[in-house]
Structure formats: C-alpha cells, structure tokens
Amino acid sequence: MPRNLDMTALRSFAAVAEAGGVTKASGFLNLTQSAVSMQLKRLEESLDLKLLERSGRGVVLTGAGEQLLGYARRMLALNDEVFGRLTNQAFEGEVTLGVPHDIVYPAIPQVLQRFAAEYPRMNVRLVSSYTKGLRKMFERGECDMILTTEDTLEAGGETLMTLPLIWIGAPNGSAWKSRPLRLAYEHACIFRAGVQKNLDEAGIPWEMAVESDSTRTIEASVSADLAIHTVLEGMEPPYVEKIQHGGALPDLTTKQINLYVSDLAKGQAIEDMAEFVRQAYRGL
Template sequence: MIDLLRTFLAVVDGGGVTPAAAALNMSQAAASQQVKRLEEMLGCRLFERVGRRLVLAPAGERLLAQAQRLVSQADELLSTMRRPAFEGEVRLGVPYDIIGSFVPGILRRFARAQPRVRVSLVCEDSRVVRQQLRSGGCDLALTTETECGRHGETLRTDRLVWVGVPGGDAHLKDPLPVSLGAPTCVFRPVAIEALGKAGRDWRAVCEVSRLEPVHAAIEAGLAVAPLLRSSVPERFEILGREARLPALPEFQINLYAPPGPSPAARDLAEHVRAAFLTAGRGAVGYNN
C-alpha cells in the first residue's frame, strides 16, 4: 500500500506518469500499473487528464494529505529502525528567537529514534552559541545570521519583520517604542541601523533576548519588535508598509557542527536537516 501511495504522490509532484517513473527509478508501465491498482483498491478515479498533464480528481484531492502523512510516517519508521542506537549526551546550542518555532518537533522525533541519548539545550544569542561551539560548550549549533560562516549549512532563509499586537498603536508613537534584544542579539544592530537610515527616533522598552518579556511588551501594546517571520506567534501581526517602519533584511538559519562529531551528534544533525527539508525548507548552501 505504501509503495502505491508513494507512486501516487510522485505522479502528483511530476504532473504525469513518465516523470513519476523516472523519479522512482521504475518503468512507465510499472508506475501506471501501480496507479491503476490504487484506484481499484479505493474504488475511485484519482486523476483526470488536462492536456498532457494529469491533475487530481476530487477523490485524489481527498487522498493527498493522508497519503503524504502515511508515506512520511512510513519513511520515519524505516529510518528509525535502520538507524543504529546511540547512548550519551548531545549539547545543542539554539538562539532564543527560533527555539520555540523549530526545536520541539526535532527533539520529539530524535527522542523517539534515540531514547538513550540525552539532549541538553544551550539557549543563548547566536553569537554566544557559536562561541560555545568553538570552546566545546556545545556539540551542534543552530544560529540566525545574515551570512553563513565556515563549516556552516544554511537550512532556511527568512526575513526579519516588525511585529505588533493587532489593533495596537505602538508603531505610531514618536519616539518609536521598540523591544530589542541584548547587546549580543544579532537582530539589535540591524533594527537600529534600519531605524537610523529611515530617520525614525526610537526608545528601548525591553533589552533582553529571552522572548517572554519581548512578547509581553508586544502583547501589552507597549512596543513593536523585530522577529523572524516564521517565529511570529499567531496572536501578533506583522506590520506592513502602512506602519511606516523601515524594511529589514533576510536572515539565514544555519547549522554548525565541528569536525569529528560524535555518532549521536551526527544523528541529531541529520534530524535537524530532515526537519527543515520535510517542511519545504531545504538546505541551500554549504560553506567549506
């Protein structure tokens, strides 16, 4: 059944049986037969032809999300069972700004795959996390930076945006009340420079990197703050051009591992990469 669903998804992605067969390294006839078998099993037509492409029929649209989930679960199961079991501890350095957005899912999957490995989090600003990595204070590091350093992999590029509370007026005040990170926060100098170039006067409301006080100031309507778009909680809103705030640059989410990591650290790094790939956030670069 999983193989049939995998072929179904390949046809969806490729828009036809021929590209699906090539992606799955099988003959076109075999791919067509698998689609036919799946349709016979389900008692419905999954595709309709539009020109030279196959598009989803209504039944195929209903199947798509469940097929993706089942194939993903099957792949995770196979990966877990084939992966050797490790013991020990891995110290993962993560900045405050992305720990809530990306890390919980990674840790849950890694814990299921490697239940005998302890993961300790080193939560600091990206600059501090990289210092910890160089000094041996952590084994792996996720960072948010404007560039990717030596031996780093860029897993995702995301834009820094201004964030406020819905219906709030903090962005209208002069000077602008801003929640900024600590002096080591990589967002702080970027936001200050952008405000300076725009000629916008500002005052600091909160100058810590931990997100709880930053979020509290935003939620109370006391300040705006620069956050990565992917880390903005649903209860806040991204402020657009009408807020008269300067545009902010893109940042890269990077993964760093020192030479010769432990087997457990290598496996955790693979889980980190897989999490971004699964979410459609594939790695886009590697610096030697």
C-alpha cells in the first residue's frame, strides 16, 4: 500500500529548516511551537528517520533532512501552484508589515494604497510599534517585513535612506527656550537616550516633562507647547513644526531607515510589497 506524506507537516519541516529554529518558523506559520514540534515528530515517525538535530538555540539538518528539504520545496511549490491555478486564489493571503510609529506617515499610506490596487484579494496587517519591539517580532517570524530607525544596518537588511533628527515644538511655541529644557518622549523611544546625551554634552539642563507609551499623547503635549520632541526630518506630525532655534539647541545625529524582509516570506506579492516600500521612502 502506498504511503502519503503529510503536506502540513512537510511545510512545517521546510519552514523550520529555512528559519534555523522552531520559534521563528512557528511565528511565520501562525502556529504554536508545540504544534510545530508535534508535526515534525509525526513526520520523522512516518519516515522512520531523524531529520533535525538540536544545535545550541537552533536546529541543523541531518543528512536525511537535507535530502528531504529538496523534495519538500518542490512538493510545496507544486501544491501551491495547483491551488493557485485551479481555484484562482494565487494572491490570497496576508502580509504583515511592521513600521515604527513615527515613520508611518507620509510613505506607508501610499504603499498600502498601491498594494491594494495590485493585490485586492490580499490582506495587509500593519503593525505599528517601536524598532526594538519590531525587531523581536521579526526574529520570532511574526512579521514578513519591518522598517526600523537605527544607527547602523544589521545583517540581512538594506538602508532606504538616512535622515537627520530635528527638534519639533508647537507652532510659534516657546517651550524650547525653557531651562531646564522640557522633553516629551515615549518610554521605548530609540531616540531618547541619544538626545539626552547630546544635551548633557552641550551643558543644557533638561527634564522629562511628559512620558507615555502613547505617541498621540506625546504629539498632543508638544502641540500644546508643554515640551519639545525630536523626529526624523520630513516625518513631522500635524500641529507641530521644526524649531528654528538658531543654535540654542544642539545639532542631532542622523538615523537610517532600514528595511528587513524575512527569508521565510516568499512570492511575487512579498517582492512587490518590498519594492513599493523602497520606492515610497526613496521618493520622499
């Protein structure tokens, strides 16, 4: 009697092999780690072969696993092609895009509009958080691609643009003249420590006047002239403006806007989404 391979287990095996571990693969597959581990166990039992070996915090393929991976990729590709062609749902599914709060505008609405026009049957899940949080989600396989604001570029990423940080305050505001200088920042803002260091080096006393986990709270406080804040040039939110301080405040550093695309996220839709993101930011 012929035996059949479990395609779901085979997909989990391929994802784990390509991700180098169960944690990232489970996030990408939208399954629990225990569910993925169980599928791998069933696959090994059905073949009576050891396919994966633990190595540190990840896994490595055995000789049998390396051989199976080649077959698995071809079988999964053929499986997906059959469903795509016979059901006319080649571009149904979901893309998860992670973007820091402060660089969503003005580029991301353009990206979403363009993607929706090209792939009307696909859903885009937009995750807006801080760079540190987005990187953790990306490492767990919970985002297909993320944008970050960083000082340097990590392995596997690409820099879309480099922009200077600028001081922002209320239109015609005077909070920037106060001493100690009143600052408003989110708790997890990646710019916060660097700005404080710049002020210390310039000999300007400061205090955290407004702290919050909400970007909207920070924006409202700044627009009310209660404190000042920093953003990447060109990314200023409404109701605030760049402070023309004439040298009364220190110049700030530059930051890179970087793009990372998961090696588990494949297909034309993913490639096009990444290209739409590149074009939107480079066109600013």
